[in-house]
Amino acid sequence: MRFLKNKVAKALQQQNESADNAQIIIKKEEADHFAPQRIIPPQPSQTPHQSRNLPNVVNSKPPSSNNVKQNSSTKNIVKNFGRAFATFALSDISVRYLEVILKDKKLSLQDFRDFVAARKEGIDGISSLRDMLLVHRLDKEKLAICKRVFQEISIIFIKFFSVNWIFDSKVGNKIAHVKSRFKMLRRIKNPEYFTYLKTSD
DSSP: OHHHHHHHHHHHHHHHHHHHHHHHHHHHHHHHHHSOOOOOOOOOSSOHHHHHTSOOTTTOOOOOOHHHHHHHHHHHHHHHHHHHHHHHHTSSTTHHHHHHHHTTSSOOHHHHHHHHHHHGGGOOSHHHHHHHHOOOTTOOHHHHHHHHHHHHHHHHHHHHTHHHHHHHSOOSOHHHHHHTHHHHHHHHHOGGGOSOOOSOO
């Protein structure tokens, strides 16, 4: 009888210990469930040495070509104006102005037109246009008079005809040509200083 009681008591003790262990496991699972999650920062997709090899897109700039464009634009503006001066000098519209200019000079209209026609196609920039305007010490009298007449007829063209020519012609960058009118006028009046033409000032 005593042996049976001891066996029952031992079984009850084991049952209670199992129940206590089960509660401890449940409490631990609950604690794990409600515990704050540890945030793992995202790993970079590239290693540091790989990112160093990538090109710096933000700071990279294409090589500047402003100087080349400015030189080309300036050359074209001078060339266009120079050939427009020559075309105007050879036109019928210029005759009434040339008659007044040539009145007191020992030069015929035909001689002047021959001078312009021979040089018109050679105008390609500052040096060639300047050579048609600047009187040199060794120039013969007839050539010097032709240059002065060309200077005067070019001034008339800039003052009274250049705007219509710019917008009626096929020249590119019309605004730059309009802005260059008075710079060209100053240089035509003083060809000895006609060594450059800035389109940006």
